[in-house]
Amino acid sequence: MILGFALSFIAMIAGGLFGRHLAISQVGRTGETGSAGPNRAHSLPKFHGYMLAWHIGFAALGLLALHGFRRDLLSTPWLIAGLALTTLLAALHSRRIIKPELRARDYVERYVRISLLLCSAVAVLTTFGIVLSLIFESARFFEKVSFLEFLTGLQWSPQTAIRADQAGQSGAFGAVPIFAGTFMIMAVAMLIATPIGLMIAIYLSEYATAKVRGIVKPFIEILAGVPTVVYGFFALLTVGPAIRGLAESMGFAVPTQSAIAAGSVMGVMIIPFISSLSDDVINAVPQNLRDGAYALGATKSETMTQVIFPAALPGIMGAILLGVSRAIGETMIVVMAAGRAANLTGNPFEAVTTVTVQVVSLLTGDQEFDSAKTLAAFALGLVLFVITLILNVIALLIVRRYRERYE
Amino acid sequence: MSDATPPETTSIHQSADAHKLLRKRRRRERGFRMMGMSAIVMAMCALTWLLISIVGTGYTAFYQHQMTIDVVLDETVLDPNGTRDPDELRKANFRRIIQNTLYARFPDITDRRARQDLFKTVSASGATDLVRQMVYKTPSLIGQTLTLEVPTSDDVDQLLKGYIDREVSEDRRKLSDQQIKWVDELVASGEVHARFNWAFFTATDSRDPELAGIAGAVAGSFMALLVAFVVAVPIGIGAAVYLEEFAPENLFTDIVEININNLAAVPSIIFGLLGLAVFLNFFGMPRSAPLVGGLVLALMTLPTIIIAARAALRAVSPSIVDGALSLGASKTQAVFHHKVPLAAPGILTGTIIGMAQALGETAPLLMIGMVAFVTEIPTSITEPASALPVQIFLWADSAERAWAERTSAAIIALLVVLLSMNALAIFLRSKLERRW
Numbered sequence: 001m002i003l004g005f006a007l008s009f010i011a012m013i014a015g016g017l018f019g020r021h022l023a024i025s026q027v028g029r030t031g032e033t034g035s036a037g038p039n040r041a042h043s044l045p046k047f048h049g050y051m052l053a054w055h056i057g058f059a060a061l062g063l064l065a066l067h068g069f070r071r072d073l074l075s076t077p078w079l080i081a082g083l084a085l086t087t088l089l090a091a092l093h094s095r096r097i098i099k100p101e102l103r104a105r106d107y108v109e110r111y112v113r114i115s116l117l118l119c120s121a122v123a124v125l126t127t128f129g130i131v132l133s134l135i136f137e138s139a140r141f142f143e144k145v146s147f148l149e150f151l152t153g154l155q156w157s158p159q160t161a162i163r164a165d166q167a168g169q170s171g172a173f174g175a176v177p178i179f180a181g182t183f184m185i186m187a188v189a190m191l192i193a194t195p196i197g198l199m200i201a202i203y204l205s206e207y208a209t210a211k212v213r214g215i216v217k218p219f220i221e222i223l224a225g226v227p228t229v230v231y232g233f234f235a236l237l238t239v240g241p242a243i244r245g246l247a248e249s250m251g252f253a254v255p256t257q258s259a260i261a262a263g264s265v266m267g268v269m270i271i272p273f274i275s276s277l278s279d280d281v282i283n284a285v286p287q288n289l290r291d292g293a294y295a296l297g298a299t300k301s302e303t304m305t306q307v308i309f310p311a312a313l314p315g316i317m318g319a320i321l322l323g324v325s326r327a328i329g330e331t332m333i334v335v336m337a338a339g340r341a342a343n344l345t346g347n348p349f350e351a352v353t354t355v356t357v358q359v360v361s362l363l364t365g366d367q368e369f370d371s372a373k374t375l376a377a378f379a380l381g382l383v384l385f386v387i388t389l390i391l392n393v394i395a396l397l398i399v400r401r402y403r404e405r406y407e
Numbered sequence: 408m409s410d411a412t413p414p415e416t417t418s419i420h421q422s423a424d425a426h427k428l429l430r431k432r433r434r435r436e437r438g439f440r441m442m443g444m445s446a447i448v449m450a451m452c453a454l455t456w457l458l459i460s461i462v463g464t465g466y467t468a469f470y471q472h473q474m475t476i477d478v479v480l481d482e483t484v485l486d487p488n489g490t491r492d493p494d495e496l497r498k499a500n501f502r503r504i505i506q507n508t509l510y511a512r513f514p515d516i517t518d519r520r521a522r523q524d525l526f527k528t529v530s531a532s533g534a535t536d537l538v539r540q541m542v543y544k545t546p547s548l549i550g551q552t553l554t555l556e557v558p559t560s561d562d563v564d565q566l567l568k569g570y571i572d573r574e575v576s577e578d579r580r581k582l583s584d585q586q587i588k589w590v591d592e593l594v595a596s597g598e599v600h601a602r603f604n605w606a607f608f609t610a611t612d613s614r615d616p617e618l619a620g621i622a623g624a625v626a627g628s629f630m631a632l633l634v635a636f637v638v639a640v641p642i643g644i645g646a647a648v649y650l651e652e653f654a655p656e657n658l659f660t661d662i663v664e665i666n667i668n669n670l671a672a673v674p675s676i677i678f679g680l681l682g683l684a685v686f687l688n689f690f691g692m693p694r695s696a697p698l699v700g701g702l703v704l705a706l707m708t709l710p711t712i713i714i715a716a717r718a719a720l721r722a723v724s725p726s727i728v729d730g731a732l733s734l735g736a737s738k739t740q741a742v743f744h745h746k747v748p749l750a751a752p753g754i755l756t757g758t759i760i761g762m763a764q765a766l767g768e769t770a771p772l773l774m775i776g777m778v779a780f781v782t783e784i785p786t787s788i789t790e791p792a793s794a795l796p797v798q799i800f801l802w803a804d805s806a807e808r809a810w811a812e813r814t815s816a817a818i819i820a821l822l823v824v825l826l827s828m829n830a831l832a833i834f835l836r837s838k839l840e841r842r843w
Contacts, residue, residue, distance in 0.1 A: 002698070002788075068690055105737060112739045113653050119645030120654070123666045123713070126706050130677060133684030196446045203443025216447055223454050225829055227767025229796045230461070230818050233803045237811060238460040268453045275450075299432055301439035322672060329674020331770035336803060356676050360773055363683065381680045385673065392672040 004067060004079050008060035011087040012053040018091055019052030020045045022098045047104035052094045054111040059086040134385055137378035144372045145173045150379060152176060156342035156353075158362060158373045173376055175383070177342040181259065181352030185338060186327040188263025188348055189270055193327075194320055196267075197274025202304055204275070205282045224272035232336030235265035240337055247349065255339070259348040262338035266330055270323045277322060277399075281315030282308060284403060315402040321395035325388040331356040355380045461822075465815025471604040471617065472564045473556040474529055474593065476508045478538055480549045491546045501535040501542075505557075512598075513589065524586050528593075530558040530617045558606070559599060561617040561809035563590050567599070570808050607816060611782050612798065616809035619802070621817050626784045627697050627777065627792030628766060634701020634788055635708060635765050640758055642705075643712030644747070647754075650713070651720040652742050671710035678707045679774025687775060695776040695791035703771045708761035715757020719750040752839030759832040763825050769796040795821050 023045035060083055067079045074082065098104075142150070153174015200220065204213055240256040243264075247254040254260075285308050293303040309316075339351030340361050362377040419425055482489070484507070485499045509525050516522055534557035542548055558564075562581045565571050567590070577584050593599040610620025646663075654660040682703035686692045692699050723746050731741035747754075772778070772794050778801060785792035793801070795817065802814040 001692075071691070109737055109739050112743075113649075116645045116649035116653060119642045120649045120663050120713075122642050122706075123646060123670060123709060124663055126670060126681070126709070127666050129685050130673070130681045133681055133689075134677075137684060196449055199443045199446030200450060203440075203447060207440055207443055216451075219451055219454060221829075222826070223450060225763065225767075225825060226454075226457070227769070227796055227821065227825070229767070229769040229799050229803075230457075230822065233799060233814060233818060234457045234460060236803060237464065237815075238456070268450070268457075271450050271453075299436040301436045302432070304439070325672060326674075329676065331674070331676045332800065335770075336800070356674070356770070359676055359680070360770070363680075364773055364776075364778055378680060378684070381677060385677050388672065388674055388677075389669065392669055396668055 001064075001068065003076070004060075004064050004083070007080060007083050008057065008064065011060060011083055012057045015056040015087060015090055015094075016049040016053035018049075019094050019098060020049030022094060023048035023104075026098065027100045041100040042102060043104035043106075043108075047108050048094075048098050048102065050108045051104045051111070052090060052098075054108065054115075055090045055094075056087055057115075058111075059090065130385065134378055134382040137375055138382045141372060141375035141379040144375070145379075149173060150175055154344060156358075158358075158376055171372065173372065175355075175380065177344040178353055178355055178358055178380070179383075180344055181338070181342070182328055182354040182356075184259050184346075184348055184352055185263040185266065185334060185354055186324060188260055189266035189327045190320070190324060192264055192267025193270035193274050193323055197271045197319075197323075198278055198316065200271070200275040201278035201282055205279055206300060206304055206308075220272045220275060223268070224276070226269075228269065228330060228332040229336070231265050231269050232332040232334075235261050235333055235337035239265050243349075252349065254349045255351050257337055257339040257351045259338060259350065259352045262334050263348065265337065266327055266333050269330070269333065270327055273326060274319055274323050277319035278312070278316050281312045281319060281399070281402070284315065285311050312402075314398050318395040318399035318402065321391050321398070325391035325395070328354075328391075329356065329384060329388050331360060335360050355384050359384070461815045461818050463815075464811055465817075465819045467568045467570075468607060468812040468816030469604050470601045471606070472559045472567050472599055473602045474559050475554060475556050475598045475600075476505075476512070476529070476534075478504060478508050478553045478555050479511070480504065480538075480542060480551055480553065481507065482550050485542065485549055486546075491549075493543065493546070496543055496546060497539070499539075499542075501539045502531065504538060505529065505531070505534045521585065524583060525589060528560055528563050528586055528590060530560050530615060532613075532615055533558040533618045556602070558617045559590075561615065561807070563599070564617055565808050565812075566590060567594065567601070568812075570812075607813070611784055612780060612793065612801075613782065616805075616807065616813055619813055621795060621798060621820060623781050623784050624793045624795045624798035624817070625820075627700075627781070628794040628796075630697035630785065630788045630792065631700040631704060631772075631777075631794055632762060632766055634698055635704040636758075636762060638702060638705035639708050639712055639761070643709050643758075643761075644716050644754060646709075647713045647716030647720060648742060648747065651717050652738070652746070667710050667713050671714065674770075675707055675768055676770040676774065678703050679771030681706070682771060682775045693789050693791075695779045695781075696789045697777075697785065697792045697794075698788040699775050700772050700777050700792075700794060701788065703775060704765040704768060707768065707771065708765045711761035711764060712754075712758055715760070716750070716754045719753025719757065720746060722753060723749045752835055755839075756832045756836045759828055759835070763828040763832075766828070767796055767821065767825060769794075769800055772797050773800070 023041070027041040027045065063074065063079060063082045063086065067074045067076070150173050153172060154176050155172035155174045156177050157172045200216075204216060208216065236256070240258065240261040243258065243261050244254045244256050289307055289311060290303055293307045298306070334354045334357050338354060338357060340353055340357060341351060342353045342358075343350055345352065359377045359380050362373055362380075481504060484503050485501070486496065488495070506522070506526055509529065510516065510522060513525060516525060534555075537555065537557055538553075541553070559567075562571065563586075566573075566582055566587065571581060573580075573587060582590075590599060606618065607620045609622050610618055611623030613619040646667075650660065650663065654663075682699055686699045686702055687694055727745050727749060728741045731745045732738070736744065777792065777794055777797050779791045779793065780801075781791055781793050799814055799817045799821065802810050802817065
């Protein structure tokens with residue numbers, strides 16, 4: 001595959017040079033050998049070169065795609081042969097078409113546009129790839145486990161499914177404990193992130209001097225830039241034991257891996273997210289609303305809570321929803337600090353598991369791709385994708401509508 | 408009405424009630440302000456706590472205790488037949504050589520158990536590998552005596568760094584009283600001393616914490632990032648240019664725009680599932696390879712790069728393109744010769760930030776199997792490799808104190824790289840940014 005790309009690239013350069021050479025031989029370097037009349041070229045020779053290179057490039061892309069999708073039809077030697085053949089054909093063809101009156105620049109123009117379109121299509125293809133692969137694998141999972149059982153079952157023990165030869169030992173795939181665990185950790189995280197993030201945004205946008213903002217903002221950005229695996233290790237090494245120690249000193253027994261440890265660290269991770277989004281939203285509230293409130297004698301806090309906050313509420317809701325979506329999809333913190341056993345509990349001091357933790361633990365280690373255990377990860381992934389997608393779409397719609405209102 | 412108001416009464420704004428209300432309102436104002444400040448303080452405390460706890464556990468991994476030993480390369484042990492055959496030499500009993508060296512240092516210890524304990528003060532595989540390499544390279548060394556520095560075992564290292572409590576009773580401690588006595592003797596004589604831990608940066612993953620390093624993981628991360636860069640940057644810039652300059656207002660453009668915004672918020676683990684299902688299972692690419700990791704990271708950072716590049720393109724004054732067009736440039740020429748170069752600083756900044764994100768990402772790499780135990784530095788992007796964040800995840804799983812120290816040190820290395828990438832982005836933005 002890499003070889004194919006490299007060869008296509010070389011072929012494109014060679015083709016380009018050849019095309020340019022052909023054009024120069026007909027009309028000279030500046031394309032004006034005949035100065036006027038029939039020999040005056042429409043385009044500079046380099047455009048003839050570009051055109052030929054692009055012809056080869058498109059053909060090569062087709063061959064590479066075929067090679068990628070149907071290796072049985074086009075194996076590597078044939079790919080190389082095909083590339084050589086197309087290069088040769090393009091060169092021969094160009095001997096026929098390269099003439100002074102060829103509108104090579106217009107062709108190149110069109111090809112550039114098509115190539116850029118293909119680039120932006122990658123984003124769409126990615127989404128298609130995600131949706132198709134999740135649905136396809138989940139469908140195979142739901143052939144083995146009923147959809148209803150998956151969504152409403154209270155037992156989750158996929159590990160037993162490995163021993164498929166033992167009758168009646170096919171494992172339990174009721175995902176309710178997982179959803180409950182995800183929800184609980186998300187709730188803990190949002191309980192921490194929302195008030196702190198919001199208050200930071202309010203303070204920075206309404207109270208802080210430029211100097212304070214200059215100090216605090218980079219700090220918050222650092223908080224946003226810390227990789228999640230680092231937060232996970234922090235939760236595991238420091239926060240978990242600290243919470244356990246605190247609870248023990250008060251006479252409770254709390255495991256190191258608990259919903260509260262993972263959730264609170266996740267909350268810290270989401271603070272910058274909430275604060276920067278709400279900051280934008282609060283700043284988008286028109287100044288005349290503030291001025292009106294001040295003119296009536298309101299204090300800053302009264303203006304904030306009674307005028308700006310209600311006006312900014314939809315945008316803030318959007319920010320919180322995006323935060324929730326991030327909390328649900330966060331992986332490393334919970335993998336390291338939340339535990340793996342699926343407990344159905346309402347106590348945040350116990351270890352719970354989440355959708356992302358289960359996806360990781362089902363897919364790391366040895367895999368047989370057809371077992372229900374492996375496929376279950378894709379079903380969980382599908383649920384995760386759908387929920388975060390809905391949250392994101394709602395949040396983006398709210399934020400966009402809100403922005404339009406004040407623009 | 409005003410006539411009815413007696414002149415001696417004060418305005419309602421001066422009444423006692425009004426003053427009380429005013430005081431209450433001012434108190435509320437101060438309280439609100441305090442809440443804002445305490446939120447900032449809390450966030451900063453969390454960050455400080457995180458940094459202190461990681462630097463506090465991690466900084467000791469940057470030095471390590473080494474033991475100077477006089478190794479007698481006894482021919483009767485290493486090469487009893489005198490053949491100097493490389494294959495035989497590789498299999499020779501280097502363990503015995505190290506053991507003999509230590510027994511010679513403490514000749515009065517004859518008890519078998521005590522000798523075993525003594526051997527445990529030095530890193531067994533570290534010392535034997537070192538001697539094996541030297542002898543294998545220059546067999547003529549056999550018969551000579553070498554003075555070498557070998558790593559001590561992780562327990563001794565932890566003891567000397569003060570993490571093993573000497574006061575705890577012997578059976579609850581990893582080192583016996585006798586071992587501690589030997590170590591103290593060696594320290595007093597200068598045979599055990601601290602050195603900067605180069606091995607941490609040059610070695611690969613290992614089962615022994617005293618030998619483990621991040622070089623393999625760094626190489627894997629670098630390769631994956633290189634792939635991500637090569638794939639994501641051209642495609643990202645292309646997509647941004649298309650959407651900003653060429654896209655007609657139609658359904659496809661709308662779909663692309665909505666898509667990009669959504670992709671930016673899709674959980675990273677979903678990209679891992681995509682990589683597993685599409686790149687590994689459908690296209691049959693090699694598992695655990697930086698190639699696949701890089702492709703997944705590329706798809707993940709694509710939205711970031713597109714969004715940043717679009718903002719940068721939008722910030723370029725339209726008069727530039729108009730000027731180019733009026734001089735006879737085609738649309739493509741105007742955009743690529745004038746607009747894109749002027750937007751380059753912004754695009755570059757966005758790219759660096761996207762790459763920093765990709766460097767810290769772990770979850771999608773777990774999905775495509777970059778969690779393998781790899782003890783060699785990968786040399787190509789199709790070989791199994793690990794990545795720095797994944798290495799951190801793997802080491803974090805081990806409970807031993809020595810591993811916690813290594814994990815924190817690896818995190819420090821990762822954070823330093825990330826911070827310098829972000830600092831570079833900020834620097835470039837301020838240096839190269841142009842305003843119209």
